[in-house]
Amino acid sequence: MSDSISDRLGRLSPEIQAIMGVYALYWKLEETFDTIETDLSHPECHMLIKLDEPKRMGVLAADMLSVPSTITATADALEQAGYLARQRDPSDRRAWLLVLTEQGKGARDMLVSAAGDLFHKASGLNADETAEFARMASKIRDNVLKTGIPEGLKK
Amino acid sequence: MSDSISDRLGRLSPEIQAIMGVYALYWKLEETFDTIETDLSHPECHMLIKLDEPKRMGVLAADMLSVPSTITATADALEQAGYLARQRDPSDRRAWLLVLTEQGKGARDMLVSAAGDLFHKASGLNADETAEFARMASKIRDNVLKTGIPEGLKK
DNA sequence: TCATATACTTCAAATTATGAACTATTCAAT
DNA sequence: ATTGAATAGTTCATAATTTGAAGTATATGA
Numbered sequence: 001m002s003d004s005i006s007d008r009l010g011r012l013s014p015e016i017q018a019i020m021g022v023y024a025l026y027w028k029l030e031e032t033f034d035t036i037e038t039d040l041s042h043p044e045c046h047m048l049i050k051l052d053e054p055k056r057m058g059v060l061a062a063d064m065l066s067v068p069s070t071i072t073a074t075a076d077a078l079e080q081a082g083y084l085a086r087q088r089d090p091s092d093r094r095a096w097l098l099v100l101t102e103q104g105k106g107a108r109d110m111l112v113s114a115a116g117d118l119f120h121k122a123s124g125l126n127a128d129e130t131a132e133f134a135r136m137a138s139k140i141r142d143n144v145l146k147t148g149i150p151e152g153l154k155k
Numbered sequence: 156m157s158d159s160i161s162d163r164l165g166r167l168s169p170e171i172q173a174i175m176g177v178y179a180l181y182w183k184l185e186e187t188f189d190t191i192e193t194d195l196s197h198p199e200c201h202m203l204i205k206l207d208e209p210k211r212m213g214v215l216a217a218d219m220l221s222v223p224s225t226i227t228a229t230a231d232a233l234e235q236a237g238y239l240a241r242q243r244d245p246s247d248r249r250a251w252l253l254v255l256t257e258q259g260k261g262a263r264d265m266l267v268s269a270a271g272d273l274f275h276k277a278s279g280l281n282a283d284e285t286a287e288f289a290r291m292a293s294k295i296r297d298n299v300l301k302t303g304i305p306e307g308l309k310k
Numbered sequence: 311t312c313a314t315a316t317a318c319t320t321c322a323a324a325t326t327a328t329g330a331a332c333t334a335t336t337c338a339a340t
Numbered sequence: 341a342t343t344g345a346a347t348a349g350t351t352c353a354t355a356a357t358t359t360g361a362a363g364t365a366t367a368t369g370a
Contacts, residue, residue: 012207014289015271018278019184021292023201024299026181027220029174043357046178052167058317065182070358072319094317094366116170123173124298129291134169136280136288137176143279144179198326213348225327227350249335249348 028122029115036114039081040107043074047098048083048108049115054097056089063145083107183277184270191269194236195262198229202253203238203263204270209252211244218300238262 012020033045040048050063057071064071075098078084083104089095100108125133167175188200195203205218216226230253233239238259244250255263280288 013267013271014286015274016204016267017289017296018285018292019270019274020204021289021294021296022177022180022184024220024296025177025292028299029177031220041356049171049175056317065179065186067359068318069320069360073357076319089317092317092367096318112168112171115174116168119170119174121302122299123295124302125291125295130173131169133288133291133295134172134176136284136291137173137180139176139284140278140280140288141172141176141179144183144277147276147279196325211348216349222328223349224329224351228326231350244348247336247348251349 025122029118032118032122036111040111041074041077043070044078044083045111047071047074047078048100048104049111051084051098051100051104051108054087054099056095056097058095060098065144078104180277184273187273187277191266195266196229196232198225199233199238200266202226202229202233203255203259204266206239206253206255206259206263209242209254211250211252213250215253220299233259 030042033040033042036045046064047060050060055063057068057075060066061068061071075084075086075096078098079086082101084098084100086096087099089097119130123130123133185197188195188197201219202215205215210218212223212226212230215221216223219226230239230241230251233253234241237256239253239255241251242254244252274285278285278288
């Protein structure tokens with residue numbers, strides 16, 4: 001009776017197994033970012049990868065579950081290094097669109113390609129398994145972004 | 156020809172979909188740690204969850220793809236707050252075993268339970284899907300830990 | 311036209327991670 | 341035994357990253 005919870009926890013529920021797998025993969029991917037491109041920081045890599053098309057900073061903040069000031073700092077660094085340019089959003093002149101330069105596109109292609117390789121090596125999954133994992137991961141991501149940022153209750 | 160790479164990248168390969176899903180879930184889980192227990196930092200939560208049984212600090216470092224000094228800092232904080240105790244490893248007196256106190260076990264059970272709930276809410280997966288995702292995540296984790304820390308080539 | 315909300319910026323402070331130099335212990339080979 | 345090299349963990353100064361509060365400019369609605 002008293003052990004029902006501890007036992008279940010001790011034997012690691014599927015949820016905890018899933019979480020630990022996610023953490024291991026996340027940490028491994030972060031670690032391997034270090035070995036690729038020396039002049040890009042981790043948040044800069046994240047942002048580049050997200051910029052498959054011009055996006056508003058607020059969209060990126062929501063996407064990365066981050067706050068505006070963090071996005072500003074990362075965008076500043078990428079802009080100064082020539083990877084992207086800020087353009088006013090014509091439909092709302094308060095907002096900026098972050099647009100990759102040619103240099104930025106090149107860096108992004110390299111990163112995305114390298115990340116794909118890394119995923120293969122780190123995960124050890126074959127093509128079918130990768131496809132299945134990607135399907136579930138996409139579903140999860142949709143759900144996170146849908147439920148994320150409750151706007152009102154920021155702690 | 157020239158578009159084959161860009162096209163594939165633009166349409167987001169399964170690997171990138173998988174990575175983005177993993178990042179979204181990781182960030183969401185981190186975010187929700189903030190809403191649970193106020194007197195534990197993120198790395199402290201990670202360490203508590205890992206301590207399902209007494210472990211050496213080096214094992215934790217390998218497990219968290221981290222370095223010894225980081226583990227020391229986190230263990231110091233948890234020890235000082237009464238969540239764990241250091242015991243010399245009888246089989247190697249250079250090493251410490253980190254052992255949860257009763258308070259630590261209680262906190263861990265709470266965290267693990269909360270993390271399970273969070274996974275459900277954040278992922279939106281049902282029980283079957285969760286089991287399948289957990290299976291793949293475990294496989295990935297095994298592979299990461301197997302291939303991780305190449306010892307020699309630290310960058 | 312005024313009040314309020316939104317998009318982003320600035321900046322100082324807090325958190326977290328890291329590497330290099332150090333102590334204590336172990337292990338292997340004399 | 342004794343020495344030397346390797347390992348486990350610690351200390352500490354520094355770097356990287358994130359955050360929240362206050363500010364500017366633009367939009368929206370009454």
